Amino acid sequence: MIKNVLFVTLFAVVIAADAKKPCCGPTKFMAGNGASVGQVITDPDTNTSRSEGFFTYQYGAFDFERKMFGYNMSVTYPNGTSTLIRLIQNYAQKYQYIILDALQYCQKQQVTEPQPTNCIPNNATWQSSFRIGGAKGGSLFADSWTYKFVHPKDAVEGDIVANVFQDDCSPFSTTFIGDRFEGGRKVPLISMGGLLNLTSGIPHPEEWFTVPDFCPKEINSLTTNMARSASYLPDLEFFQLPLFF
Numbered sequence: 001m002i003k004n005v006l007f008v009t010l011f012a013v014v015i016a017a018d019a020k021k022p023c024c025g026p027t028k029f030m031a032g033n034g035a036s037v038g039q040v041i042t043d044p045d046t047n048t049s050r051s052e053g054f055f056t057y058q059y060g061a062f063d064f065e066r067k068m069f070g071y072n073m074s075v076t077y078p079n080g081t082s083t084l085i086r087l088i089q090n091y092a093q094k095y096q097y098i099i100l101d102a103l104q105y106c107q108k109q110q111v112t113e114p115q116p117t118n119c120i121p122n123n124a125t126w127q128s129s130f131r132i133g134g135a136k137g138g139s140l141f142a143d144s145w146t147y148k149f150v151h152p153k154d155a156v157e158g159d160i161v162a163n164v165f166q167d168d169c170s171p172f173s174t175t176f177i178g179d180r181f182e183g184g185r186k187v188p189l190i191s192m193g194g195l196l197n198l199t200s201g202i203p204h205p206e207e208w209f210t211v212p213d214f215c216p217k218e219i220n221s222l223t224t225n226m227a228r229s230a231s232y233l234p235d236l237e238f239f240q241l242p243l244f245f
Helices: 002-018 225-229
Strands: 028-043 048-063 068-076 082-090 095-100 105-110 125-134 137-149 156-165 171-182 185-200
Touching (some): 137 171, 156 185
Antiparallel strands (some): 028 185, 048 068, 068 082, 082 095, 095 105, 125 137, 156 171, 171 185
16 A cells, blocks of 8 residues: 555656746747737627738847847738838837838837737646657657736737747747727637747847837827828737737
């Protein structure tokens, strides 16, 4: 009986030692981040709903040490229309710039919360490990994690699955199912994205973090004629869910 108890105890210790723990990815890198997004929009006047889909792509520099992110972003709809903008985000000083270089337009606003993170949260649940690659070798091993976003702490509410490589916790894909919010209304939402062309370090940070001379010093809003010409700017709080985790 004592031997059985000792065996069970030892087995439990081994399992606990092998249990997966949340990890953190690289702190400075260049990368692209593409996503397909679908949502259901309800007209409050007619109480009718319609589905809507689009694609987003971001490429740029992500510096989690300085809490700075600079990237080009495109939002493309199935009808072929698209929006191209540039963003510089400084979470250390709590502001961000939305820039349209072709129009010499720049808006300064409070940064979009919550701050992006390169870490799997501590409350995440490990789901599985798997291999990516062909039968002839060159495979990479990855872990899949799930956790929840909770509004209003997060911009959205729902469940996310994040897949990361085992060797350095670099993210390579995420799936979100839940809701975003327009005022007090919930908007059903699904988003599937992936990271690509990730390279370590930021060789030329000035190209991504330097604010143009035509940008305002103070926080401004869409009130000028130039701002009205840029009124098609996307809802950034919505489109930035989440950059990584």
